[in-house]
Amino acid sequence: MVTGRTTYRGIAVLAALAAVPILPGAVGVASADAVPHYRMAEGATKTEGSSSAAHAPQLKPGLHTDSIKRGEQKWYAVNLDARTSAYFSAVAAPPPGTKVEDYGDKLTLTVQDSDGTTCGSEARPSFNGGGMAYPIADYATRRIGADRTECQKAGPYYLVITREGSATSGPDTWPLELNYLNEPPLEGNTPAKPGKGLWSTATPAPRTDTTKRSAKGGTGFNDAGSVATGVWKDRIRPGETRFYRVPVDWGQRLNLSAELPNATSAKATGFLPRVLGLSVHNPARGVVGNPSFVSYTGKPAAAKEFTAPVDYGNRFDSTGSVNAMRFAGWYYLEVSLHPDAAQYFPEAAELTLRVDVRGTAKPGPGYAEPTRVFSVTPEDRETAEKGQSAQEASKSGTLMTVAYAGIGTGVVLLVGLGAWTLVARRSAAGAAATPAGPGTAGGPGGQPSLPEQSTDSTQQALQNRQFGPPQGW
Structure with a gap:
């Protein structure tokens, strides 16, 4: 016999299977066909x-x-x-x-x-x-x-x-x-280009948080996994490119490091000149400087990027890497692993991503119209902390809306049930107080006397209480 409990158990099993991630390590040696496309x-x-x-x-x-x-x-x-x-x-x-x-x-x-x-x-x-x-x-x-x-x-x-x-x-x-x-255009005056010496160009040390959170890189800009300040871990296949996004507000800058571990197999040897790449794109998908590709010899390797602080006036700078840091919003990190890395990582490599959003957020330049793309909201920061993609954040928001709607519907039903109960009780009480017939004598003190047995109307009121509201309610 198939019961409701059995059905729920089956759904739970299917949901659990769907939630199990297919890790790159679960497949054989990475091939061009196995690597996800954009x-x-x-x-x-x-x-x-x-x-x-x-x-x-x-x-x-x-x-x-x-x-x-x-x-x-x-x-x-x-x-x-x-x-x-x-x-x-x-x-x-x-x-x-x-x-x-x-x-x-x-x-x-x-x-x-x-x-x-x-x-x-x-x-x-x-x-x-x-x-x-x-x-x-x-x-x-x-x-x-x-x-x-x-x-x-x-x-x-x-x-x-x-x-x-x-x-x-x-x-x-x-x-x-x-x-x-x-x-959109600005409401007030246009900010000038930041003067030289207002911020340091020396790359600081990467973050050293002891806890690594799991990141879920996407195939491109549209399904990029969100990250925030901290140390994140993921897996990347040879020949694969993974995308991440991080909210960067006005006045803030990025210090980034994408790292490969040492190779565990002593059999793999050789010098790979350009194996791990890291590049940054701004909210309009403009590239921030040139991608940084580093070599690999079996020892740990890191590709690093350090950006200028976000400033509206950066658009007047002739240096491309500074010019691109011209507005706030989601910045995208693109990490690529060369197919030749398969000799060291036949299935997939552990990827460590150190993200450091440095600086205090400042007020924006004052756009004349609202702009969702060139801004950072509290919801963006929450999404980044959770490591959600845009699709996951949207789905989460939709589920919350449905939940709130469900709660609201439940409240309405409870209020309606309470009202019906009150009406039913009043109907029963009124029917019970009705005299048995015309001319029935009142009781002591002028109060109507209650009959010894329920009348037909009283029985009907009691049935209404048990089996349904009065007709036409």
Whole structure:
């Protein structure tokens, strides 16, 4: 016999099995097919860039997907106003195992007005991980500012993306993910570029917390696992890239270290020149400096990054790594492990991530409109402390909403039940006090006499109390 308890037990078993993580160590030697691919954003708009401005598809703010071949150039059209800065990022995500050449295979991104004038500088994200294929990303922008002269008017503009590469690299088509973000204007005065010497450029020592918390790296920007200040542990397969995100507020900066342990097998030997990579991207997916790739010889190795403090005025700095630290929000950490690391870590390597958000959060520059992307909320910090991805945080929030709704519904039902009970009791009491017939004499003191036995109406009231509310309640 299948009972409710049996059903619940079956559901619990299935839930427990679903919750068991499939660790990289549970599979054999990592292969390109086994390594997870970049996860595109759910709900992203599929588009197809044209080869000329005349037929360029119109982009709206948000996420879009496309693909690009070697030597191909794609055009996209946008309509911009005269007060809002716009950021256009592109993520090229060739599948793991794709053949790429360092510095030779790359994208070029520009924003142009209808006259063909380039707005600001172009972006040129490229590979430099020893021939490893991993997601590369950066942005081009149309920025509004008193220091700019070109591209300040409202009208039609174009995002132009070109893929460069030599004939010796892989001919595979690369998936593309585009992100179009608007940054509102400021209410007050524009902050100036921070002066030199206001912050130290000497990289401090990494954190040494004795407790390591578990992190869950994602495949890209969309499913990146959240982390906060502290020491985190994860596993990474050879050929894999894992993404993490951390909230960084105005005035704060990042001190990061991604580490591999020593190899436990004495049989594995050899020098790997560029095996572990670490790079940082800002909330608009702009790269913060160049990715840091380090070598490995079987001894512990660490890739490190130390950023400038977040400041609105950093956008006026000519140094790329400082220029990118221009707004608060979620910053993304990209960690890559070269496929050649399989000789030391056939299945997966233990990864230690030391995250240190340094500095006290300061008030923002004062945007004229609310902006969720370029800000840090208490909910963001809570999500980071819990190590949740954006999807997990959203699901958790939805479950809490359902729980609160359930509590509210329960309260309404209890109130309704109480009201019905009160009505039923009053009905029973009123029926019991009804005289047996016309002209019944009153009792002592003028009070009506109670009958010795219940009348039909009294019995009906009692039934109502037991089996249901009065009809029409």
